[in-house]
Amino acid sequence: MNNLQKKDFTLRYASTSLYFGVNAIDKVKDSIKHYSRALIAMGKTSGRVSGAFSDVEKVLKDIGISYIVYDKVTPNPWASQAEELAQIVWSEGVDLIIAIGGGSPIDVAKVASVIALSGGRVKDYVTGTRKPIRALPLLAINLTHGTGTEVDRYAVVTLDDSREKHGLSIKYPEISIDDPRYTITLDKKQTIYTSLDAFYHSYEAITSTVSNPFIETMAKESISIIASDLQKLVNDLRNLDLRTNMMYAAMLAGIAIDMGSTHINHAIEHVLSGLEPKLPHACGLALTGPRMVYYVHKAVPELSAKALRFLDPEIKPLSTYAEKAQEAVREFQRSIGFEERLSDYGFTDKDLDKIIEYLFKRLKYMYSNTPFEVTMDIVKDIVKYAL
Incomplete structure (x- = not known):
């Protein structure tokens, strides 16, 4: 483990391509260059403080992808945030979601990417009355060494009315980034x-x-x-x-x-x-x-x-x-x-x-x-x- 920091690697697990290592964001340009408009989902501060947001901005500008920002995701996120994000994705003609954060932004982005194309509300997926059929592509930029959501299919959200916190088996990110530089500011x-x-x-x-x-x-x-x-x-x-x-x-x-x-x-x-x-x-x-x-x-x-x-x-x-x-x-x-x-x-x-x-x-x-x-x-x- 002493030399792990020198061994950047790419891992294919399930439907996720994970890029692990310093400056891993540079490796995703070819994978996303065909998209035209992205939505960046994150919280108020961590994406910017960690440096991840500026790195993502630079990549998007370099390859000519326009983008909008949704920075309202909170810890222990609410179902309403995922639904609001899905509505913005739909109305703005977004074809790629980029989540920057720990579990909360990535989880909200997972759910929103499904709702945007498969319809319904979060509660429909909690109760099983609706299944995730289609979803927008998701690039997950992980900022912690805890969540695991960058490589798993789960998302956790809380229903606003009943305050029930549920785990959903919803989707894998298509691409994920584990860059330890972004955890230095924790x-x-x-x-x-x-x-x-x-x-x-x-x-x-x-x-x-x-x-x-x-x-x-x-x-x-x-x-x-x-x-x-x-x-x-x-x-x-x-x-x-x-x-x-x-x-x-x-x-x-x-x-x-x-x-x-x-x-x-x-x-x-x-x-x-x-x-x-x-x-x-x-x-x-x-x-x-x-x-x-x-x-x-x-x-x-x-x-x-x-x-x-x-x-x-x-x-x-x-x-x-x-x-x-x-x-x-x-x-x-x-x-x-x-x-x-x-x-x-x-x-x-x-x-x-x-x-x-x-x-x-x-x-x-x-x-x-x-x-x-x-x-x-x-x-x-x-x-x-x-x-």
């Missing part, structure tokens, strides 16, 4: 959040009921990098070598969940950040994660131990090590400076019934691959731990 907190997102992607993928040896290989490599390099990166935020390694780990984790699945931790987090959109996605995962690990290790200790041995080599593939597994994850998070609680975001014991209702009545599909029977008592225990 502050310490966002560095921690996005990296823990990749950690839980890998841990849930390797322990899901649909895991396989190839998923195990990717997940273990991802976790080994995160365990080795994250603490170093937190203390050296502008280290491009470490950023490169972490972006590679996150990309592996993204493929792992695309081939496999997340499960109960992501399901609970979707409820929490749907109810309180100010809760960052990966922060929510880290809050409930250690206690989730306790139950997972009890259920599938062999798989869990394969992942967690990078945090603590003394963890054995035995159910009796569940407490030690939980503590290993909690101590790892503390070591990198994560000390938040769910109560910091306004949650109390009084919210437990609402959380349970949302999870069991509306998001059952999200925990179907959990390696143990998900009960109300277990979910309450996991959430109480995070308070």
Whole structure:
């Protein structure tokens, strides 16, 4: 991994061509030169601060593609943003969408690209009454080392009326860029959040009921990098070598969940950040994660131990090590400076019934691959731990 930053590469996975490495944007000119009008979807600041927006502007101007900008995407994005974006795409005659950001802009762009050509509203795809038949081409410029959405088919949006946060299997980007330069401007907190997102992607993928040896290989490599390099990166935020390694780990984790699945931790987090959109996605995962690990290790200790041995080599593939597994994850998070609680975001014991209702009545599909029977008592225990 020490020389990874010198090994730029192109990966073809599913229907995505991923360009990985410094200045990767220069490699996409031939792939997009036949388009005439693009829409750039992003948030208010990260696309510009990272330098990605100016790089994209230069490429579009060099090859003569006109463009418009939609910079209203927020963290934990709303369905209405995807629908608004789709309407702009349609009315402006756009033939290429370019998403610049972490999971939120890329996810919104995925959904908008489908709605623009397949019609309907987000809720139609959530309920399954409409299927993604056609979609506009999407170029995804990833700005974090956490999301995985640049290589997977998933998109996450929250329904405005019910505040239900749903994951949709919607489409792959046609082209993606993983350039570690764009992650240099992530502050310490966002560095921690996005990296823990990749950690839980890998841990849930390797322990899901649909895991396989190839998923195990990717997940273990991802976790080994995160365990080795994250603490170093937190203390050296502008280290491009470490950023490169972490972006590679996150990309592996993204493929792992695309081939496999997340499960109960992501399901609970979707409820929490749907109810309180100010809760960052990966922060929510880290809050409930250690206690989730306790139950997972009890259920599938062999798989869990394969992942967690990078945090603590003394963890054995035995159910009796569940407490030690939980503590290993909690101590790892503390070591990198994560000390938040769910109560910091306004949650109390009084919210437990609402959380349970949302999870069991509306998001059952999200925990179907959990390696143990998900009960109300277990979910309450996991959430109480995070308070």
